[in-house]
Amino acid sequence: MNREGEEKGEGTAPAKPSWEEIQKYGQRIRVCKNGPYQVFGGIPLSVQRIVLDKDGFSSEWREEEKFPVQDQYILCRCGRSGTRPFCDGIHKEIFFMGTEHASREPYISQSKEYAGPDLVLTDAEILCSVAKFCERAGGIWKLTLESANKEAREIAIREAAACPSGRLVVWDKMTQTPIEPKFEPSIGLVEYPPGRFERPGLGQGRHPHHLR
Numbered sequence: 001m002n003r004e005g006e007e008k009g010e011g012t013a014p015a016k017p018s019w020e021e022i023q024k025y026g027q028r029i030r031v032c033k034n035g036p037y038q039v040f041g042g043i044p045l046s047v048q049r050i051v052l053d054k055d056g057f058s059s060e061w062r063e064e065e066k067f068p069v070q071d072q073y074i075l076c077r078c079g080r081s082g083t084r085p086f087c088d089g090i091h092k093e094i095f096f097m098g099t100e101h102a103s104r105e106p107y108i109s110q111s112k113e114y115a116g117p118d119l120v121l122t123d124a125e126i127l128c129s130v131a132k133f134c135e136r137a138g139g140i141w142k143l144t145l146e147s148a149n150k151e152a153r154e155i156a157i158r159e160a161a162a163c164p165s166g167r168l169v170v171w172d173k174m175t176q177t178p179i180e181p182k183f184e185p186s187i188g189l190v191e192y193p194p195g196r197f198e199r200p201g202l203g204q205g206r207h208p209h210h211l212r
């Protein structure tokens with residue numbers, strides 16, 4: 001996410017980008033100071049729901065609703081808009097303080113390594129968003145340790161690919177390259193199953209935090 005606009009905006013309605021800005025930056029997200037996310041470049045927006053398997057584990061993503069593609073739009077960051085996921089300006093009336101931001105420490109230095117025979121798993125636990133794709137079939141850590149088994153290896157790769165937080169990456173042990181699917185840029189509003197939230201700040205409902 002591009003946070004370069006954080007010093008601008010001051011929680012007011014975001015300024016329309018100039019043609020030069022769009023040309024220069026293309027698709028991008030600006031975090032307005034104490035205000036919304038400003039999205040440029042026609043990035044697709046849709047609702048994504050987590051599908052559970054018969055045992056109650058998260059197993060796949062299902063796209064449920066696509067919003068009409070707009071060249072630019074503003075997403076609520078304060079959580080109080082009456083027109084969510086879009087910003088309606090209420091952040092100014094409630095004096096929203098949007099100062100929290102992610103660590104800039106590189107992923108690798110935040111993560112622990114688990115080495116199996118065919119796969120290596122890197123795990124930066126601090127990034128977890130509790131979507132729980134990693135718990136199926138004994139869990140991704142056990143699957144990594146059993147990755148000489150073709151089925152265990154494939155499930156571990158699928159679990160890391162579905163993880164929305166960026167916490168988990170599986171690497172091919174021989175080539176030392178990450179095994180990651182290619183995604184077109186998009187924003188997903190995540191619908192979590194009831195009772196899934198265990199962390200403050202992540203209430204049930206639609207959260208624009210699944211960015212690919």
Ligand code: SF4
Pocket residue numbers: 127128129130131132133134135159162163164165166167168
């Ligand atoms: S690590 Fe990823 S898949 Fe596992 S619970 Fe956290 S967000 Fe979900």
Ligand code: FES
Pocket residue numbers: 035036037075076077078079080081082086087088089090091092
């Ligand atoms: S950020 Fe504007 S209403 Fe929430």
